[in-house]
Amino acid sequence: MSQIEIKNVSVTFQNKKQRITAVSQVSIAIQKGEIFGIVGLTGAGKSTLVRTINGLQRPTTGEVIVDGINITRANKSTLTRARQKIGIIFQNFNLVQNRTLGENIAFALNAGGYPKRQQNKKITELLDLVDLADRKDNYPGQLSGGQKQRVGIARALANDPDILLCDEATSALDLETAEEIVAILKDINTRLHITIVFITHQLEVARSLFQRVAVMENGHIVEQATAYDLFANPRSAMGRRLVGRFLATALPSEIRQRLASVPGQLLALRYRGEDSLDPIITKIAGEIGVNVNIIQGRIEYVQAKAIGVLTVFVTGQAAQLLAAIKAFKQQVDQVEVVPL
Amino acid sequence: MSETLQILQQNLGQALWETAEMVIISGVIGVIFGTLLGILLYYYANPLFSPHPLVNATVGFVINAIRSLPFLILMVVLIPLAKLLAGDPYTPMGGTVSLSVAAIPFYARLAEGAFADVDPGVVEAATATGAKFSLIFRQVLFPEALPALIRGIVLTVISLLGYSAMVGTIGAGGIGNLAIQFGYNRYETGVLIFVIIILVIIVQLIQWVGDQLAEHYTKV
Structure with a gap:
């Protein structure tokens, strides 16, 4: 059985004037330990889709099953426990600005019920993993973008998750820094066997990180392939457009x-x-x-x-x-x- | 001149004390209950938690209703309540009642705004860890909103200082009462000017302390 099963998921937003379908009839199965990417232009519905995996977004129809737990139907306490095993990092890092890096990570540990006495040791371990062990008492405002994202990764890994979701995690960074983050994610995937679901519009990241890719357009998945097949021979119009521009x-x-x-x-x-x-x-x-x-x-x-x-x-x-x-x-x- | 000094000597200490009593007590009550209402409004409006438009609209309506009354009218309307709670409405404690009732909804809106201005992405990230709302409040919302909450306290206290003078005119005492009773009714312009100078200094001081604190808790 796949670790993440997205079954026929649609998400529609209703505002006063119109119904907007952000995600339409999407089905994806992601295996344990793989690095799965979703590419598409801005507004294709990628962010909405990835948020259905940890229940930040409830599907309008369809369901999402993670490690056998139905996220869509889960009650509050089940969802809380499931979320502790699904880390997420964001384009804008989303760190608490007025608290130190150590306190930012301690928050995630508290959320997972990690014993207070052992938190210091764990925080050092986590910051060490992203090479920021000496910055524990710094505030996020004192860091560069790449360093902030590394803290984001450390925070996301606090509760030893099985899955790491990445929402345009490298899009606010320059190419070189993005490569650094990609290298860290690859390392995490190999050493800790964490499944990574990464959405992006950056084909550079897709090329160097993804094993399998889904191409998303207007809420639909228009193509699913291995990363190599997508670049070598894109079948959908959107796939050809994205790859064509990248390889142009x-x-x-x-x-x-x-x-x-x-x-x-x-x-x-x-x-x-x-x-x-x-x-x-x-x-x-x-x-x-x-x-x-x-x-x-x-x-x-x-x-x-x-x-x-x-x-x-x-x-x-x-x-x-x-x-x-x-x-x-x-x-x-x-x-x-x-x-x- | 000597008369002016005599009036100040005899009355200023007590007047300042009464004003402080009114402003501090109603300020504390306003900030505590206002913060609670602010959290309530924020919590029931945010799609990440438990959006509940009915609760939100009801609380919002009550807050707006109280805020739509000019303080002078609120004060008069609340005289029976002040009598009930403080015994004599024409004392500083009596004045505190109407000041508190005015301060709570005033601060509630400021607190709501302070929480709503916290980067929604940060709150989303916090929710994604599986944290309970109480933890998110203590370790994310509160520290992020703290500088804005402090600025809101400054605004509230300065408004209360102004309102306390109005309460003073109906007999609750305080520095406003001093200015009206001697400065206006008895043509002691010296007293009036002195009170104005003191008020300006107090407001500047409150603003300065508030700015320092807000700055201290901003780590960006």
Whole structure:
């Protein structure tokens, strides 16, 4: 049985004028110990969805079951106990500003009924885990964004949760700091076997952290895949849009202009693995009689597996160009005709 | 001049004491019960806890009703209540009754605002730990709202100081009474000016202490 089962969940908000459906008929099963991501644009309903897992948001219909406990139907005391085993971190960290880091964590320990006498030791352990042991008596206002998020993680882990929810946890941080947080989360996942559910609009994070991903659009899950498959071959329109923008190789405008004056076709090729496309290019060029110029290329790694991204400019007669595009489509995972 | 000094010498000490008595007692009562009402309003309005529009609207209505009365009218209306609670309504203790009734809803709205201004994300994070409301209140809401609560106390005490002068005019004593009785009725302008200076100093002092305290509890 999966650790987190989201079954047919919908969430609608009713205000005076209209009904807004934030989450629509979503079903997801998340396994123990995995890092599951939900990606989508802002307003897709990701935050609402993730809040149904710890009962901060009640589904309008459907149910959420975590470790066999029906969160949706749980009474107050059951929900309280379940929440202690589900940590959460936020985009804006949400630390208590007027209390020290130690007191912030002590609050979570108190919430979990942790014995007062042993709290000091536990607080030091937790802060040590995120490398902030010497900052116990500092206030959040004295920390950088990345440090605040690390305190957020320490607080979320206070009651030894089985699950850690991350709501855009790296979105307020610069890329380098975001990578730091991602590294900590990975470490937590491997060492403590904590299931991580991470929602974000940042594909960089998705690439380096997620094992499986769901793509969300207008409240619906439009695609579920392994992170590698999503990047290598997105199937939904939204998936293609997000991945396309992330892997896009924008050409400088001078080069675009120069290419536009030559009759030919610019193609963006995406393929799995580290192998060079040279043999395929040589073969197509030879068989069809077109010229294929490599404009640029790179390799992205998702879950330690490679995805090649190559931009080529094909010149030749119109019929030959069509034939070449067809040939590429047969032999390469994804071919996109780039308008100039 | 010598008469002015004589009046002040004879009456100022007692007048200040009476004012202090009225303001401090009604201030303490107002802050305690106002805070409780403020929590109530906040708790029943917040979707994270137990939203209860009916309770919220009822309490809100009563608070607004009391606040909509000008203090002068409230004071007169409450004379029977003051008689019941303090025996003689025309004493500082009698005045304290109407001042307290005015202070409670006044501070309740300030406290509600102070709690409502606490970052909802922080409260959400606290709720997500599985903490009970009493714990969230003590360790999250209260420390986060404390500077605003202190500023609210300053505002309340200064308003009460003003109202206490009004209570004074109907015989509850205090520094307002001194100003009216001697300064106005007996044309002792010196007394009036002196009282004004003292009031200005007291208000500045209260504001300064409040600002210092609020600053001290703000750790951002």
